[in-house]
Amino acid sequence: xxxxxxxxxxxxxxxxxxxxxxxxxxxxxxxxxxxxxxxxxxxxxxxxxxxxxxxxxxxxxxxxxxxxxxxxxxxxxxxxxxxxxxxxxxxxxxxxxxxxxxxxxxxxxxxxxxxxxxxxxxxxxxxxxxxxxxxxxxxxxxxxxxxxxxxxxxxxxxxxxxxxxxxxxxxxxxxxxxxxxxxxxxxxxxxxxxxxxxxxxxxxxxxxxxxxxxxxxxxxxxxxxxxxxxxxxxxxxxxxxxxxxxxxxxxxxxxxxxxxxxxxxxxxxxxxxxxxxxxxxxxxxxxxxxxxxxxxxxxxxxxxxxxxxxxxxxxxxxxxxxxxxxxxxxxxxxxxxxxxxxxxxxxxxxxxxxxxxxxxxxxxxxxxxxxxxxxxxxxxxxxxxxxxxxxxxxxxxxxxxxxxxxxxxxxxxxxxxxxxxxxxxxxxxxxxxxxxxxxxxxxxxxxxxxx
Numbered sequence: 001x002x003x004x005x006x007x008x009x010x011x012x013x014x015x016x017x018x019x020x021x022x023x024x025x026x027x028x029x030x031x032x033x034x035x036x037x038x039x040x041x042x043x044x045x046x047x048x049x050x051x052x053x054x055x056x057x058x059x060x061x062x063x064x065x066x067x068x069x070x071x072x073x074x075x076x077x078x079x080x081x082x083x084x085x086x087x088x089x090x091x092x093x094x095x096x097x098x099x100x101x102x103x104x105x106x107x108x109x110x111x112x113x114x115x116x117x118x119x120x121x122x123x124x125x126x127x128x129x130x131x132x133x134x135x136x137x138x139x140x141x142x143x144x145x146x147x148x149x150x151x152x153x154x155x156x157x158x159x160x161x162x163x164x165x166x167x168x169x170x171x172x173x174x175x176x177x178x179x180x181x182x183x184x185x186x187x188x189x190x191x192x193x194x195x196x197x198x199x200x201x202x203x204x205x206x207x208x209x210x211x212x213x214x215x216x217x218x219x220x221x222x223x224x225x226x227x228x229x230x231x232x233x234x235x236x237x238x239x240x241x242x243x244x245x246x247x248x249x250x251x252x253x254x255x256x257x258x259x260x261x262x263x264x265x266x267x268x269x270x271x272x273x274x275x276x277x278x279x280x281x282x283x284x285x286x287x288x289x290x291x292x293x294x295x296x297x298x299x300x301x302x303x304x305x306x307x308x309x310x311x312x313x314x315x316x317x318x319x320x321x322x323x324x325x326x327x328x329x330x331x332x333x334x335x336x337x338x339x340x341x342x343x344x345x346x347x348x349x350x351x352x353x354x355x356x357x358x359x360x361x362x363x364x365x366x367x368x369x370x371x372x373x374x375x376x377x378x379x380x381x382x383x384x385x386x387x388x389x390x391x392x393x394x395x396x397x398x399x400x401x402x403x404x405x406x407x408x409x410x411x412x413x414x415x416x417x418x419x420x421x422x423x424x425x426x427x428x429x430x431x432x433x434x435x436x437x438x439x440x441x442x443x444x445x446x447x448x449x450x451x
Contacts, residue, residue: 011222011223011228012228012231012232012235014218015215015218015222015228015229015232016215016231016232016235016239017161017236018214018215018218018232018236018302018305018306019211019212019214019215019232019233019235019236019237019240020164020236020239020240021163021211021214021298021299021301021302022210022211022212022214022299022302022303022306023056023208023209023210023211023212023214023236023237023240024163024164024167024240024243024295024298024299025104025108025208025211025296025299026107026108026111026296026299027204027205027207027208027210028208028243028244028247028248028272029270029271029272029273029292030269030270030271030272031204031205031207031208032045032049032247032248032251032271033251033260033268033269033271033274034201034204034268034269035048035201035204035205036251036252036255036257036260036261036268036271037260037261037263037268038193038197038200038201039193039197039198039201040188040193040257040258040261041188041193041257042184042185042186042187042188042252042257043185043186044193044198044201045248045251045252046245046248046249046252048198048201048202048205049205049241049244049245049248050241050245051205051405052202052206052208052209052241052244053209053237053238053240053241053244053245054401055206055209055401055402055405055406056206056209056212056237056240056241057212057234057237057238057241057398058373058398058399058401058402059212059213059369059373059398059402060212060213060230060233060234060236060237061230061233061234061392061393061398061399062372062373062376062392062398062399062402063075063076063079063216063233063372063373064229064230064233064234064390064392065230065376065388065390065391065392066079066216066372066375066376066379067079067215067216067225067229067230067233068225068226068227068229068230068388068389068390069379069386069387069388069389069390070082071222071225071226071229072313075215075216075218075306075309075310076092076213076216076310076368076372077089077092077093077096077310077313077314078313079216079372079375079379080092080371080372080375081317082375082379082383083375083378083379083382084371084375084378086317086319087432087435088371089314089317089319090314090319090431090434090435090438091428091431091432091435092368092371092372093310093311093313093314093319093320094428094431094434094435095364095365095367095368095428095431096307096310096311096368097307097310097311097341097344098344098427099361099364099365099424099427100307100361100364100365100368101303101306101307101310101341102307102341102344102345102348103345103348103361104299104303104361105138105303105304105307105341105345106134106138106345106346106348106349108296108299108300108303109134109135109137109138109296109300109345109349110130110131110134110349111293111296112133112137112293112294112296112297112300113129113130113131113132113133113134113137113293114130114293115289115290115292115293115296116133116289116290116294117129117130117133117293118285118286118289118293119286119287119289119290131349131350134349135346135349135350137297137300138300138304138342138345138346138349139342141297141300141301141304142304142338142339142342144301145301145304145305145333145338146333146335146338146339147333162294162295162298163294163295163298163299164243166291166294166295167243167247167291167295168243168246170247170250170276170288170291171243171246171247171249171250173279173280174253174275174276174279174280175253177279179254179279179280180250180253180254180255180279181253181256182253184252184253184254184255184256184257185252185253187256187257187258188257195412196412196415196416199408199409199411199412199413199416200412200413200416200417202405202409203362203366203409203412203413204362206362206366206406206409207361207362207365208244209237209240210365211302212233212236212237212240213233213369213372214236214302214306215229215232215233215236216229216233218305218306218309221309226389226390227389227390229390230390247272250275250279251271251275253275253279254274254275254276254278254279255271255274255275255278272288272292273285273288273289273292276288304338304341304342307341308324308334308338308341309334309337311324311334311337311340311341312324312325312334312337315337319435319438323336324336324337324340325337361424362413362424363410363413363420363421363424363425364424364425364427364428366406366409366410366413367410367424367425367428369402369406370403370406370407370410373399373402373403373406374399374403376392376399377396377399
């Protein structure tokens with residue numbers, strides 16, 4: 001399927017910003033509290049985040065080869081289609097629509113509304129206000145991205161720069177405050193850490209790194225994709241890994257591990273806010289909430305920008321309603337696909353249970369990433385003559401390392417959290433009858449005589 005109708009107008013900066021904005025979100029502001037409490041070790045905490053960065057880079061190197069060889073709109077959906085066939089490609093798109101983009105967009109929009117309104121609205125009993133704000137954010141960003149690629153590029157660039165700059169300023173300002181202690185790095189609240197705790201903690205970390213593949217979804221609209229996409233993926237992953245390590249170092253600098261371990265789980269979730277209050281005082285919590293809310297808006301924007309390219313590619317293949325392949329006559333953007341994803345996000349926002357969605361999303365996304373990375377081996381075997389402007393350095397070490405660690409995490413997820421892991425897999429498998437039902441409907445329509 002050719003992507004000639006889409007304009008190749010995105011460059012290295014926007015492609016990199018999309019990766020950064022897709023990765024930096026709720027995870028880094030919350031999950032470190034769980035990890036520090038469970039492991040009781042600041043050094044283990046930092047080590048896990050470093051491992052997460054290495055795994056994200058391994059994944060980015062792998063999909064960089066795939067994106068350079070298959071520079072089409074839809075990104076990983078295209079890789080899965082070319083590797084495993086149409087049924088598997090549909091399942092990947094099914095996961096992307098239900099779990100990969102719509103749900104995170106709704107969750108991040110809700111979190112953005114909560115953080116932005118926190119200085120003025122009582123957080124205890126105003127969830128309806130936060131949801132209405134989130135709905136407004138989804139509608140506004142959808143409209144902006146429908147308007148055109150140049151506007152999409154400016155919106156993504158500006159929101160991402162603001163988010164990264166503000167978080168970096170918070171981190172550096174935290175050290176400059178002098179109210180923490182680097183001696184906290186050597187303090188532990190418990191002895192050895194079990195493999196199960198390490199695996200589950202790494203699941204949290206990798207959820208925070210999800211988005212390392214985001215630039216591939218713009219492959220059909222990027223200039224010089226064979227060169228631009230691998231660079232954007234690596235620059236984005238490298239920059240985010242450095243930012244994550246810096247922020248986690250601030251958390252440890254501000255909060256002793258023993259103090260975090262003594263807190264209930266619900267209290268350690270907003271670890272970023274706890275660290276800011278400790279380093280800058282109670283008056284800083286309001287401005288920090290606004291900073292976090294603005295940063296999350298960049299993540300909402302990235303989800304709305306990248307996800308619809310998958311459904312556009314599926315519609316072009318006949319695996320999604322054909323209307324999703326329609327482009328805006330004026331701007332050349334997949335307007336219907338953008339509206340479809342936003343509609344799904346709005347339904348989840350107004351009716352869904354966000355904690356449950358977050359719990360099973362990690363397993364579903366890990367399984368999807370596993371098969372995407374595995375496809376580099378399959379394509380090298382089946383299609384050795386495929387032009388590959390970029391090849392994975394040190395092949396096959398990076399994809400093998402990613403696959404082994406992902407398998408380890410998934411196994412422990414089923415052992416530690418069997419209920420929601422099973423629900424996640426069940427929701428993915430539910431796409432099988434949907435796929436064959438869709439084929440049946442299309443077959444009947446094709447067989448009908450023209451009037």
